[in-house]
Amino acid sequence: MAQALAADSGTFSIGGDLQVNRLGFGSMQLTGRGVWGDPSDPDEAVRVLRRAVELGINLIDTADSYGPVVAEQLIRRALHPYPDDLVIATKAGLTRQGPNRWTPVGRPAYLRQQCELSLRNLGLEQIGLFQLHRIDPEVPLEDQVGELKALQNEGKIAHIGLSEVNVEQLEAAMEVAPIVSVQNLYNVRQRTAEPLLEHCEQHGIGFIPWFPLATGKLSAPGGPLDEISKRTGHSPSQLALAWLLRRSPVMLPIPGTSSVAHLEENTAAASIELSDADFDALAAAV
Numbered sequence: 001m002a003q004a005l006a007a008d009s010g011t012f013s014i015g016g017d018l019q020v021n022r023l024g025f026g027s028m029q030l031t032g033r034g035v036w037g038d039p040s041d042p043d044e045a046v047r048v049l050r051r052a053v054e055l056g057i058n059l060i061d062t063a064d065s066y067g068p069v070v071a072e073q074l075i076r077r078a079l080h081p082y083p084d085d086l087v088i089a090t091k092a093g094l095t096r097q098g099p100n101r102w103t104p105v106g107r108p109a110y111l112r113q114q115c116e117l118s119l120r121n122l123g124l125e126q127i128g129l130f131q132l133h134r135i136d137p138e139v140p141l142e143d144q145v146g147e148l149k150a151l152q153n154e155g156k157i158a159h160i161g162l163s164e165v166n167v168e169q170l171e172a173a174m175e176v177a178p179i180v181s182v183q184n185l186y187n188v189r190q191r192t193a194e195p196l197l198e199h200c201e202q203h204g205i206g207f208i209p210w211f212p213l214a215t216g217k218l219s220a221p222g223g224p225l226d227e228i229s230k231r232t233g234h235s236p237s238q239l240a241l242a243w244l245l246r247r248s249p250v251m252l253p254i255p256g257t258s259s260v261a262h263l264e265e266n267t268a269a270a271s272i273e274l275s276d277a278d279f280d281a282l283a284a285a286v
Helices: 042-054 070-079 108-122 141-153 167-174 194-203 224-232 236-247 260-271 276-284
Strands: 011-014 018-021 059-061 087-092 094-098 101-104 127-132 157-163 181-185 206-210
Touching: 042 070, 042 260, 070 108, 087 108, 087 157, 108 127, 108 141, 127 141, 127 181, 141 157, 141 167, 157 167, 157 206, 167 194, 181 194, 194 206, 224 236, 224 276, 236 260, 236 276
Parallel strands: 059 087, 087 127, 127 157, 157 181, 181 206
Antiparallel strands: 011 018, 094 101
16 A cells, blocks of 8 residues: 555644644654663664654654653654755653653743754754643643743744643633643543634634544444444554544544554554444444
């Protein structure tokens, strides 16, 4: 089967000026176990990133905490100097104390420091999309977003995004600075962020679903993904991505992998057109 290009997923304009193909790539799985340390095969990680660009992916999501710094440095190693149309979205606001351990820190001085380090690790003069990885409950939201706005005014970041927020938090943040994207847990099985997605649709805000490939029991023998997969010849993961892409024009899935073969399989989902019946069956199965 010929490999489909990410362009088949359609395009979205982040912030009105960063046009990307809607199917992107998430870099978290390029690090070591527990999102900690170096990958077991750094050369394969580089191959994955280069192949992603070859397949037309021009939105790569990362974070200073992936590794930490490992993912950002791999992106620079693999892709710098960057293609003109490549948008690298990174994040700050979660600190690491070991494998699978994450603690939010949103003090303005810390966020500024991490932005400066991301610029250095990525080899950029300006970060296209800089996201607050988590809201720190110990720091006023206006101080956290206000520091990102200051960095934007200084030209160090182009656009501001948020991660794991609700509608009320998004609206409060937008009182401080323009917010062009949110990144929340969302997939065919877990859709508690539906109100936020609908709000993003109404306001033209990009919605980046993390953990987009959670198929679980849906792909078990006899389940709806399994049945559709057998009938269409597409894998359950491809169907899950196709469902997300059809769900909303502001949806920007970023499936991640450490394997070129899985990357190619995921990217092929960009060209899948689910029938109304299959789309509804998947939505109704949860």
